[in-house]
Amino acid sequence: MQLTLEHLSFYFHQCENKRLSQHTLKAYRIDLKQFYVFMKNKEMNKQEISSYIHYLNEHFKPKTVKRKLASLHAFFEELVFNEILQDNPMHKIRYKIQEEKTLPRIIQYHQLQDLFRCLNHEHHAFIQRDKAVIELLISTGIRVSELCAIKRKDIDLKDQYLIIYGKNAKERVIYLTDDVCKALKNYELTFYDYIHQQDYFFMNNQYHRLTDQSVRHIINHYTHGYHITPHMFRHTFATMLLEQDVDITYIQKILGHSSITTTSIYAYASLQRQKEIMMHKNPRHLIK
Structure with missing residues (x-):
């Protein structure tokens, strides 16, 4: 054939x-x-x-x-x-591909602090949307494409959860913290009429569906001097969970990975960070 x-x-x-x-x-x-x-x-x-x-x-x-x-x-x-x-x-057909092991790039803690400081000091028409977008990225680890695809019916702010349709339309439930819910409520209240005129929850500056590129523009607006991509929020979220001893299988489910192998890169990144700490911040260096 x-x-x-x-x-x-x-x-x-x-x-x-x-x-x-x-x-x-x-x-x-x-x-x-x-x-x-x-x-x-x-x-x-x-x-x-x-x-x-x-x-x-x-x-x-x-x-x-x-x-x-x-x-x-x-x-x-x-x-x-x-x-x-x-x-x-x-x-x-039998084949084997040796994938390169590259560490995921994460956002440093001081960069996150600067980002939220900028968010809290700006006042413009779309600030509530920007806060909701960034809160959701760092607090859930969802993909930027998943964020843009969220519909009004996918969010339950009363019971504080969100339904995400990931790769291959695989459905998963993400629970939301109080901070995220507050940001989403403020955004919805600010743009209530526009949101309820369309299917999708997030909109761009022209009141149309938010796109991946629009999210990049939002992030760039608040990260002067830093190169931060939407996907780095996902890497940062997963790495921080692992550093707080969250079981990697739970991280796999939250991120929507079909294989634990994909999630294991964060375990490797955590080990590399431990190595750097032991080599460069070891208390023994303080003893002369």
């Missing part, structure tokens, strides 16, 4: 029906169109797909290869489910 554009169109349509984030959909389109170009006029068999994997390993970093193969695996699974393919050819 040869891959056709009709196969891709069918799959992309199925993905859109699953409430996948625009970021995920974009990645799937890039990865599968690349696969289509490589496989043009070739049979989708073990030999050709193995050649494609070899091509990826030669041209891309391990993390990128892993993502592209995950996209391919999900594509084949959907074709099998809809009886377009009899079997997933990826199941017949």
Whole structure:
């Protein structure tokens, strides 16, 4: 069987029906169109797909290869489910990718203090929205795409919880602290009429749905001199939980990771921090 554009169109349509984030959909389109170009006029068999994997390993970093193969695996699974393919050819291919171990970049404590100090000293039309966005990022560790996808019906401020639809539309419940609820209530009260005219809870300066890029602009506005990205809030949240001895399996569930392996990078980061403390802040250095 040869891959056709009709196969891709069918799959992309199925993905859109699953409430996948625009970021995920974009990645799937890039990865599968690349696969289509490589496989043009070739049979989708073990030999050709193995050649494609070899091509990826030669041209891309391990993390990128892993993502592209995950996209391919999900594509084949959907074709099998809809009886377009009899079997997933990826199941017949053995491959191993040694992923680079890179430590997640976190926001330093003094940077967080400066950020909240700036938030508390500014007064403009959208300050309540900005406070709610940043409080939610640092207090829940949700992805920026998940924050932008929150709808009014997903938030229960009375019982203090939030329903998040993560990757592959996987649902999870996130409980909210008093500080977060206060920020969300203030935002909702300030923009009540606008919020209740649309499905999505957060809006940009034009009163349309908030986007990933808008969140980056919000953060940049309060972090002069620091390079802080939305995803760094997620890394910081997870690392701080681990440093307070929270079990890593709970962190996995809160973050919505499908595998504990993904969450374990924070354990490695915590160990590296312990090493730095012992090497550079050891009390023995104070004894002369």
